[in-house]
Amino acid sequence: MFKAIQLQQSEQGTQAQVVSLNESDLPEADVQLDVLASTLNYKDGLAITGAAPVVRQWPMVPGIDLVGRVTNSASERFKSGDLVLLNGFGVGETHWGGLAEKASLKADWLIALPDGISPTDAMAVGTAGYTAMLCVLAIEKHGITPDKGEVLVTGAAGGVGSFAITLLNKLGYQVVASTGRAEEADYLKGLGASEVIDRASLSEKGKPLQRERWAAVVDCVGSHTLANACAATQYGGAVAACGLAQGMDFPSSVAPFILRGVTLYGIDSVMRPLADREQAWQRLAELLEAKDLADISRTISLDEAIGVAKDLLSNKVRGRVVVKIA
Ligand code: NDP
Numbered sequence: 001m002f003k004a005i006q007l008q009q010s011e012q013g014t015q016a017q018v019v020s021l022n023e024s025d026l027p028e029a030d031v032q033l034d035v036l037a038s039t040l041n042y043k044d045g046l047a048i049t050g051a052a053p054v055v056r057q058w059p060m061v062p063g064i065d066l067v068g069r070v071t072n073s074a075s076e077r078f079k080s081g082d083l084v085l086l087n088g089f090g091v092g093e094t095h096w097g098g099l100a101e102k103a104s105l106k107a108d109w110l111i112a113l114p115d116g117i118s119p120t121d122a123m124a125v126g127t128a129g130y131t132a133m134l135c136v137l138a139i140e141k142h143g144i145t146p147d148k149g150e151v152l153v154t155g156a157a158g159g160v161g162s163f164a165i166t167l168l169n170k171l172g173y174q175v176v177a178s179t180g181r182a183e184e185a186d187y188l189k190g191l192g193a194s195e196v197i198d199r200a201s202l203s204e205k206g207k208p209l210q211r212e213r214w215a216a217v218v219d220c221v222g223s224h225t226l227a228n229a230c231a232a233t234q235y236g237g238a239v240a241a242c243g244l245a246q247g248m249d250f251p252s253s254v255a256p257f258i259l260r261g262v263t264l265y266g267i268d269s270v271m272r273p274l275a276d277r278e279q280a281w282q283r284l285a286e287l288l289e290a291k292d293l294a295d296i297s298r299t300i301s302l303d304e305a306i307g308v309a310k311d312l313l314s315n316k317v318r319g320r321v322v323v324k325i326a
Contacts, residue, residue: 004100005305007047007060014050016062016306026104027096030075033068033084033105036119038098039126040305040321041065041159042245045312047092048305056094063323064088064270065126066098067119075107083113087127087277088270099305101325111277114285123322124297125284128159131269132218133280135160135240136167138265139216142238146172148215152229153177154202155220155245156193157184162296162319164218165191170287176214178202178225184318190295202228203246208253212260216240223247230256230264242267299324 006019026032047054047062055062070082078084089109091097096104113122139151151168155161156177168175169192177193178201185196202225210232217229220243230239230252241264256262297320300308311317
């Protein structure tokens with residue numbers, strides 16, 4: 001038997017509880033593992049509370065991220081005892097995920113845990129940090145160097161935003177953090193933001209072209225915020241769009257793209273090829289120190305995860321939450 005969070009669908013909506021399951025209940029796949037740590041991302045919050053239709057099969061074990069120790073492998077890529085890392089690939093949505101003591105996963109979804117990062121540190125990073133790194137890699141690849149000017153991070157006090165600030169600051173960029181939580185200004189400055197702005201200044205409909213301010217943008221928010229960010233991006237600048245916390249809509253015009261040569265990069269972490277994942281995680285392991293992760297994250301148990309998932313959706317959670325399992 002092993003412990004897991006299980007989601008069931010009923011007429012009242014999604015019901016989440018901690019249950020005991022048999023190993024024989026696990027889905028068929030070529031790698032079995034003991035989960036050492038998982039985490040709560042925004043998407044896990046949506047799945048656990050049922051606030052959005054993230055879960056596609058019932059019952060579901062949520063958890064889109066995990067680090068585990070392989071106990072059995074039919075794949076040549078992994079052997080018993082290996083430490084592996086999973087982010088996304090529909091796990092926790094269509095296939096049982098990481099908020100459990102055991103998992104059964106496809107080898108094609110797994111990468112080796114990079115050297116120099118512990119299982120709990122990797123989960124402090126999680127999909128949020130890995131997505132922030134993918135955004136930063138897009139900005140770097142575009143040729144935006146720190147001397148080009150300020151970089152805007154929206155949804156700054158969230159998981160992706162917090163990591164984007166930390167990573168950009170370590171790489172020498174001047175970061176402006178947009179948040180709705182003025183009380184988190186000291187936290188955001190501590191991560192490396194040089195200025196904190198009120199997200200209300202970006203969240204309403206604005207002009208299609210605005211004063212050219214941002215050399216680049218990491219946007220976790222979508223909707224008018226993304227439209228305003230694009231409208232105020234410098235000639236030739238880059239906007240990495242990864243989130244939809246304000247909305248899925250994009251009420252913009254083509255003006256920033258055709259008159260200022262702004263490039264909008266769509267950042268997907270879920271189906272990202274393994275080579276990109278390995279590159280992003282290698283950079284994360286190089287750039288982040290244990291202290292950075294301690295500042296950004298806190299640790300909870302599997303039993304606490306359902307309650308904290310609800311807080312996450314009520315915007316009451318700052319930074320990252322690690323769920324320590326073993
Ligand atoms: P969090 O919940 O930790 O952070 C989201 C942040 O967005 C909040 O902290 C808040 O920041 C801001 N926010 C919330 N509601 C609004 C609103 N109505 N208007 C403006 N800002 C708002 O989530 P994550 O950081 O984990 O994820 C951020 C986004 O990125 C989510 O939309 C998520 O679904 C998406 N995502 C996408 C991935 C991909 O592969 N593309 C991977 C991971 C996440 P503040 O309090 O500072 O204002």
